[in-house]
Amino acid sequence: MSAALAFLALVAAVAGWWLARHGIMAKPWLEPGLPAPVAPGSAFAEEAGPVRRAKAGLVVFLAVAGSLFALFVSAYLMRMGAADWWALPVPRILWINTGLLVVGSLGLHGAQVAARHGHPAVMRHGLLLGGAAALAFLLGQILAWHELLALGHGLAGNPAASFFYVLSGVHGLHVAGGLVALGRTMPRAWRDPGSARARVLVELCATYWHFLLLVWLVLFGLLAGWANDFAEICRQVLS
């Protein structure tokens, strides 16, 4: 469970920092009246507005998704110690898929920058690029599955293959979910590209894309076996 614990330690550190900034040591009974602003980012309801809310919502969701993937990784690390495990060949198309995900991330990053600086045309292109790259990534993943199946690595049998299908599948579902969100962002970005709301939606999509790229890089590293030495250490520390 080392991966999950490491992730939670990170969450705990962020939470601790946040609580410390929000006056967790205060003696609230001594201070009736309206408080001075405690810290930037401690806005109350009417100051917060939908932007902060949506951003906070995404951050919390990413923490949940991060926990999910960290736990999958933990399970992977614990299971790979068993005798029936043998490494899986890495389908070459995974390299292309990784590249696609990077392109998608760059596209949305570009869209976000363009939206901030008021270039609607660039923003639209960035969104299209991000969406197309993600779609191509999903197709590529399916091709990778086909390739593995053709090589005789079915779902059951070698647990490394089982994990490959499950992990890439769960990641793919998250990408698909991202595409739905992007699909809902696009009409607004076309109709009303200058609005604050469009800008925020684009920003949220970009953040999510970066997150999925990061998760995929970790998973890819694990599935391709580069992390084996690291995994061995983790397993010995806490299996």
Added chain:
Amino acid sequence: MATTIHGHGPAETVPPAETADVELYHPHSWITRYVFSQDAKVIAIQYSLTAMAIGFVALFLSWLMRLQLAFPGALEFIDADAYYQYITMHGMIMVVYLLTALFLGGFGNYLIPLMLGARDMAFPYANMLSYWIYLLAVLVLVASFFTSDGPTGAGWTLYPPQAILPNTPGQDLGIVLMLVSLALFIIGFTMGGLNYVVTVLQGRARGMTLMRMPLTIWGIFTATVMALLAFPALFVGAVMMLFDRLLGTSFFMPAIVQMGEQLSYGGGSPILFQHLFWFFGHPEVYIVALPAFGIVSDLIATHARKNIFGYRMMVWAIVIIGALSFIVWAHHMYVSGMNPYFGFFFATTTLIIAVPTAIKVYNWVLTLWRGDIHFTPPMLFAIGFIVTFLNGGLTGMFLGNVVVDVPLSDTMFVVAHFHMVMGVAPILVIFGAIYHWYPKITGRMFNDLLAKLHFWVTFLGAYLIFFPMHYLGLLGIPRRYYEMGETAFVPASTVTLNEFITITALVVGAAQFLFLFNMFWSLRHGRPAGGNPWRATTLEWQTPQTPPAHGNWGRELPVVYRWAYDYSVPGAAEDFIPQNQPPSPTERREAAT
């Protein structure tokens, strides 16, 4: 017009809290008001009623189990299959579908916006979806009762390999429905949980600093954060077990010979599932306990007319308990065959967590000290909670201490312990909380006499059920036994004790119908309660209407000027000052010692 506001992307589900125009999101038909409502208060009631309905099913199952234990074979339809199905469904329903759903989906939804001075949750549309997915999860679970081989009988821990192999009831469809239902529950909960967290982070009224929040909110907030991080472990376990069961993978399944036949599994690790399960399962205990801690603090403060003692310690303890609860999970696995050296670490962390927990108990008790204690039903239930929680917490010192756990694990001692500490204790808080907030939710008072009767039977009965049960475990009677049969070391007198426990359980169960009756009868016949019958300080009692209307606060959001516990302030005219009352010019506070 913005009635089409319902859900197009995250930012479009306009969080009404900052919307000046209350008209904006009013529901316009009976369906959107009471069925597909996005009002957190309605969602809260939907959650609560569903949870209680399924909870009564679990209560009924516990009756059947107790009848079998006291009078083995007396009821012919309870065979071993049925018995294991009852214990499994009873456990899972009570822990997940009743306690978690009621504390977070029920109380969380009702109290977070009202206590923080928000109009509603941050993402009302997702909040509504959360309830409907929860309902679907419950229905899928219930559906397993109607399959040909019935619900799963794998025990609520669902340990593989047994859970998905023959010789366990419900192996065909029951276990699949259980796992699917859990996955749905987790997805639904995540939608709700995002709301609770973001509303606390971003939806507080002006002046509501973190340290002015009532402990109820602290408890629910921390529990929600924990649940969001811990439930994925159960999700991972459920998904992988579904693959093992349906698609022949071997995540958890080693080589197995069952009834002389080699199965096609191999290499998997049953203990991996146990780690995942308890990585969720132990935080789950506190996911239930922390909201109860928070709520009971507010009940005690309000009905003892005294500020909660050591508020800061209480907040810190909640946060510390929440964090520590993620590194104690393997104390459920001392005799699971994991590396025995882990026992040193997990016994130490487990007993360390007892310190902040004990501080909470002391502070509740010290709040009573020099208070002005009104023996209202909420207060009685809170006292009942202190006694049962203390008892269950102390028996946890046996089970957490690795070597003492060795003889006691998997015996009735464990059953008695966790029922006392996370069954009876939180449920007493739930009852106390329902009596406490009933006047706000319905605008009417419940019947006091019936409520007190309900308390006495429930509290004393539950104590009489579970206190003696520890000694059956000490004697060595294992849990999850369909019947003991003739066993040399078990004296015949245990039969009498089992009969006593069963009869008490029947009475306690029946008393819950008093509660139901009271709730429904008072809806119509209770006397009108007024806005603040308990003379409480927190914001939910200061709403312009009772029950609060959609949007909670009318035209203007409340502004918060003080912490949640200004009871019996020296020099004040009344013995409570609401949180939204500005300080008088002369009001000044001395630092207390």
Added chain:
Amino acid sequence: MLIAAVLVLIVLGSLLFHFLSPWWWTPIASNWGYIDTTLIVTFWITGAVFTAVVLFVAYCLLRFRHQPGRRAAYEPENRRLELVLTVGTAVGVAAMLAPGLVVWAQFVQVPEDAAEVEVVGQQWQWSYRLPGEDGRLGRADTRLITPENPLGISPHDPSGQDDVIVEAADLHLPVDRPVKVVLRSVDVLHDFYVPEFRAKMDMIPGAVTYFWFTPTRTGTFEILCAELCGVGHAFMRGYVVVDTEQDYQAWLGQQTSFASLTGGAARADAAP
């Protein structure tokens, strides 16, 4: 008022029940008396805390019940009191934990001279294997299980040939000699549990677990399964007989080895 009296009654009743009830642990038959001692220490500490806190609550309820004109004190916190209580609790917790960890250190360290005994669980019966004259158990694997080789002992491992197989019969152990119980399961989780020995451990298919103890008195003790293992869980019983040295040797002489069991397989097939 009433509730204060009831709380006092709960304390008195619980204490009376504890001291008077006939339900208490079985007389110990192993070396794990320290576990019992730690348990008793825990009972005293937790019992004292329970009594003190509940009686204090009862006192508060009586003394500070609402009466006309009463007003509660205003006391947000009291650092010294809280500090004293925290430290006191930590000391109490340490007093329970420390002996527990010391005993656990003994529990996880198997003595050098412990004799190995293998217990194999399957739905819903117990089988046993003793190491034979070479003192070593042969390798075993669930994959090798056949009707003739019910414990899956590797036929190619010479140290397995003299292993003594005990199927569907009682396990015998010599008194006062430490035993390392090696645990295997061939199907689902089980747990080898003899209340008189205090120790227990899960058996996991695909893995080998263990614990150790020394039987300290002769007699026949019932084995129960303590981990839910399917519908027959409650009926998965067996017996351990703790013998004197002579009785044990006499019993051991009557047992069959793995080699003779597989040698007799052909005859067993022919029998009806």
